[in-house]
Amino acid sequence: MIAACPACSASPANYAEPGDTGAPTHQLYLPTIHCAGCIQTVESTLRALPGIEAARVNLSLRRVAVTAPFNADPTPWIDALAGAGIEAHEADLADTSDSRDRDILMRLGVAGFAMMNVMLLSVAIWSGATDATRDLFHWISGAIAIPAAMFSAQPFFKNAWTALGARRVNMDVPISLAILLALGMSVYETSAGGEHAYFDAALSLTFFLLAGRVLDQRMRTAARSAAQDLAALEPRRAIVLRGENRESTAVSDLAIGDEIWLAAGGRVPVEARLTAGSVQVDRSLLTGESDPIRIDLGDTLYSGDVTLTGPITATVTTVGEDTMLRSIMQLVARAESAKSRYSGLADRAARAYVPIVHLTAFAAFAGWLIMTGDVRYALNVAVATLIITCPCALGLAVPAVAAAATGGLFRRGLLVKSDTALERLASIDTVVFDKTGTLTRPTLTAPDTLGRDACAVLKALAMQSDHPLSKSLVKTLGDIAPARLGNITEIAGTGVQATYNGETVRLGRGDWIGTDDATAFQFGDSWPLHVTEHLLPGARGGIEQLEAMGLSLHVLTGDNATKADALGRELGLTTVIADVGPKEKLSYIEGLQAKGHHVLMVGDGLNDVAALTAADAAISPGTALEASRSAADVVLVSGQIELVSEAITTAKLAHRLILQNFGLAAAYNMVAIPLAVCGFASPLMAALAMSTSSITVTLNALRAR
């Protein structure tokens, strides 16, 4: 490949083509890997499997790229990894080596190389080189600096041009102007045998600012790929019945009329009509109601429903965009317009800063011209002012803090998705929670009258099943030791049966055990098991932390008033509002905002999407529907509510550090501007001011980790 531009040849498009050997064909998302041991386990497990040519873990992205035949089904690989104790999900084949990332790295490298060489020559000049030697060094510096700056500073030039075209001013305008003027004036000065040339300043400016861009870019790449990974947790494969065969098909390939099979505890991937029997589903993601809903033959299952009993077969009725989603989208569109009005701190700073800098430089030029009548000297002073005041530290102030803060949050399982999320999060004073799925989860509970012996048997039975309700039952039974059972058999979709002291014990569907209840436990007599709501672990602690921070807390729920009151009592909250639909949630948030509050919405369901969009900041658990996650600014990967307060604390800290950084940058300028305007500035001083202020700002930003 021959390309004139080194950045282009460094970042070729590298998507795999069918038939292309060696390039990865599949990617799996491995949310739990964290060490060298995990890398080795994953790679050796996968390489031992038939059909896999190569496997390479990327620990930063928590992914493994697999090279295999193009249409291979990754399900056995996922099972093999699960056998080795590693959770894996099929992910979209993304381009992990982001070409924009490489492009900007390349520019940073070129700027760094040129800066070092020019600095070397500049040191010689500052230490006293004169006459012909100085001119020679200036010319060599120029020969390095001009092409290097033209290549490296292109992102700034492009952004500045776009902004000017739209009649706006952003930070890139003074940056581009300073670089171009510094180069132009230095060439003129050199050709006139002058003393001051600013080639090194133009390059170090480019270098420091590019470093800020690289931080920004890395952060965004990580957040974007992590957001894609969450999509990998959604059902991606469905089992389609074709005659006698069961085929595993990608959800995106499902067609209307396909017959799908779904195990108990699965999430329905598309809208479908039940074709056999009846099933209980948890529809809380769509409606906010925690009680299971009974779906009979011919009724519709929505995507996002979780089947509680099963297995079931259903016919696909709608594919692609959900009909349920579309009605919500109208509300979302209304809520969106409010949010887009927010402009980031960096933009506001630029808007205030740019006119001041340009006016000062112009005033210096005009002042010296009137006083001395020397155009060349006046121009020299004006350019020196522009270079010294150039927002080098300001350009780093926001991205360095944001990168440190989001990086720190990412390691703790919080995914910050939008640029301005931290700033908006720092300003909130009110938190509105959705109840079901965010604070509580439906759980199967044993009746209080059950004896200790019976509880032990129940726990042992529940442990045999992968059903989500069985798992929740195991948790509610706490530290009771499970009993020893014999002849354990699991009857798919019905329940678990075993013998205990020669007696048959069963856990499963009520009609199988012979009672009217949905779920029952047979141990001598039959006992009904009820689905009740339990607070998620950490919810209480999280709420208490938020209260301690002095935030006002509200809970909105689609559930009835009885349940809402019970939750309010349990958490000690007074503002729990029941029977709220998607529209009421939205208007509740808007009502709070109209009173001047800044609202954080925490929710997971489709009924929350509009409210999440309207709120000043939004947080969603990782288990939420894709629509809610994309409406949220921050995603809690593990779904732990206690992290909400941590997100707010970090956001406030980041906000404070950004303001401090602005202050630091301004302090440097306050010293440097008078010197520059009075004509005392030298290239050495510009270099010192620029480097020290950039380094101070970056070090201060690191405190946000």
Added chain:
Amino acid sequence: MNILVILVPCSLLLGLGALAAFVWTIRNNQYDDMEGDAHRILLDDTYDMAPPAASKPQK
């Protein structure tokens, strides 16, 4: 000062050498997984010296 005629090109060549090495590391995908590479140094296996260059088929 005549020594400059040799020393200045020398320093530039050294710098260019470093730049060429940097370009090579970028083209070789060496910045894709910095966290993973930090851990890989602990592994005994050396069968995977370089990450698979997606742009260059291995066969």
